[in-house]
Amino acid sequence: MADTELSAQIKTALGAVEIPGGGDLAGYGGLSEIIVTPGAIAFAIAVVPGMEAAFGPARDAAQKVAQDLGGSRKVMVSITAEKANSPKFGHGAAVPQGKTRVKGVQRIIAVGSGKGGVGKSTTAVNIALALAAEGLRAGILDADLYGPSVPKLLGIEGKPAIRDDGIFTPHEAHGLKVMSIGSMLVPGQAVVWRGPMATSGLRQLLRETDWGGLDVLVIDLPPGTGDIHIALFQQTIVDGVVIVSTPQDLALIDAQKAIDMLRRMAVPVLGLVENMSYFIAPDTGNRYDIFGTGGAERAAVSLGIPFLGAIPLVMSIRENSDAGSPPVATAPQGAEAAAYRAVARRLVASVP
């Protein structure tokens, strides 16, 4: 059967998959193009804020429908989310003075996003690994208080060791020094960890860790522009910020707000990375732009910032990252690692 026929057949069959709020997946506006190749089937479901879990059963059902029709093809159905922003940076605040560097750290590159759920943490971890692959002594600090995921992405468990003088010894994973704000949280505590507690927790992790001489520390920021960002940028010299976005997440207004905050806080914007940008069929190697093409590049141009590269939507990125085996470390010769390494090289070129 021709691939387009199977694609149409799957779409029709998705008419039997119910979605939250009524209706079916075939008629749902957030369903991407259904890519069918001789060896694979891939499509994505874009959902609105807070609906990722609710759409889980629909995704599982869609996966089954596609698998039943697709025979031995490998099936990937992803949910891509656009979560609500964190609290906004107040307008009119003065550009702060008195920023300092972190002891034992030459350069800091932060990774942020206008919105959550765009793959910011996955990108941050793989960029840090790619910087290490360029020969730099690299580390990563997980500042995403509202959803720390770096420990899972790097397969780290437990709290970091604390020396007698109260200084943290960071975890080590895949050649990276790693600290996560997740280690500071008691389960269920995150909600009340706002404002001063959150910022002092971050400060402690950043300043009271024995980084042991790093060329570059990557900081995985929370999404949006909130207290953590303001405190970090007020107190610390951050050499630049990378903004991660998905193609359908390119509501320019969000990226614009994040960039506006960075500019007013005198933090350089290093550029935009487009994540889950295109799908590469594992069998044919062909590229498919399932949500259209060129959005992030155009957005970068109109925002006046560099476009740093596009990361494909690949099943192995999700599966391996969620299992603590990020592709840059575990499959360094693969196409996924190459995409992250291209971004890292552009960063090395733009941060002295």
Ligand SMILES: Nc1ncnc2c1ncn2[C@@H]1O[C@H](COP(=O)(O)OP(=O)(O)OP(=O)(O)O)[C@@H](O)[C@H]1O
């Ligand atoms: N390029 C990719 N291809 C396939 N899956 C991806 C890709 N990038 C990220 N993912 C998956 O998307 C999900 C969300 O990624 P991640 O946790 O990095 O997002 P985030 O923006 O940091 O989210 P949050 O705002 O909740 O912290 C994860 O399951 C991850 O494995």
